Amino acid sequence: LLLVFAIIIVPIGWLFWLSLFDEAGGFSAANYARFFEQASYIKTFVTTFKVAFIVTGACVLLGYPLAYMLSQLPRRAASICLIFVILPFWTSVLVRTYAWLVILQRKGLINSWLIDLGVISQPLSLANNFSGVVIGMTHILLPFLVLPLYASMKTIDTDCLRAGMNLGAGPAATFRQIFFPLSLPGLASGVVIVFVLCLGFFVTPALMGGGKVIMWAMRMEQTTSLYSNWGAGAALGVVLLVVTLALLGLFQWLLGARATGVWSSR
Structure with missing residues (x-):
């Protein structure tokens, strides 16, 4: 459990914390707002x-x-x-x-x-x-x-x-x-x-x-390496992680419902 915390929870928590700081180092949610404001991010x-x-x-x-x-x-x-x-x-x-x-x-x-x-x-x-x-x-x-x-x-x-x-x-x-x-x-x-x-x-x-x-990974690389905006890059990672977990949860629910339907029909 401690190993899982050190390898998974800590890096994700640090990623989320880093995403809350703008380029000037101030505490802000601007990195997340940028995702919804710029069409290039939505397209990516x-x-x-x-x-x-x-x-x-x-x-x-x-x-x-x-x-x-x-x-x-x-x-x-x-x-x-x-x-x-x-x-x-x-x-x-x-x-x-x-x-x-x-x-x-x-x-x-x-x-x-x-x-x-x-x-x-x-x-x-x-x-x-x-x-x-x-x-x-x-x-x-x-x-x-x-x-x-x-x-x-x-x-x-x-x-x-x-x-x-x-x-x-x-x-x-x-x-x-x-x-x-x-x-x-x-x-x-x-x-x-x-x-x-x-x-x-x-x-x-x-x-x-x-x-x-x-x-998405290419956009994150451009944001961090080319523009040196680590906060925005971290925000992109957090958004991708949240959406991925939501889709995986939906997929698991659909699969469980499908399996229940198959066996209940027998």
Whole structure:
């Protein structure tokens, strides 16, 4: 408990205290007022959550089928495939981001293939924009959803699935009514991890966005490093923390209501 207090509570408390002082060192709530008065902050806030929702959704669409496929493989084959899922963790985020820049640039691998195949006549703009940020972040964060989801799927008792099929449920009904509800805890864990990581992501949006996609962490860095306004930067951190906790609480409530509804309907 003392360790939690020292590592978590004290830094957050200091962040909040620092946010209450303006540039002149006076006690003021001007840093929070600036957030509501300047359109650039609102735009950055909306962009951050827009990217977070899109990337999280993309990770769910790609990660759930992948985790399901891994859970159905024999143990040896699944272990080999998991190595490729974990492999990106051994490479720096910076290196992977630059790799995507090379792949997605106008003369990169994807555009070259599409032009050679006759699919397009002019290179697509895939990097240094919003699409590039989403692609890069989805690739980097996908394992954070697959791993907890796979672990949750492996704990599902196959006897429950066989019992459902013995009672006349087809494969689709068995998946929809038994497998999917039982996999929700793992899916929820993965979604929360990916979403929270998206909100604080810095390297990939800074490089893949080409300065056109400004996210919250980038705005905080500009405020503190470029303008040396630590109070305003701290206020940005506090606002992001409060909104994130509120959304996570809402998500947990919705998930609990969903789980209660699923089991009460049986």
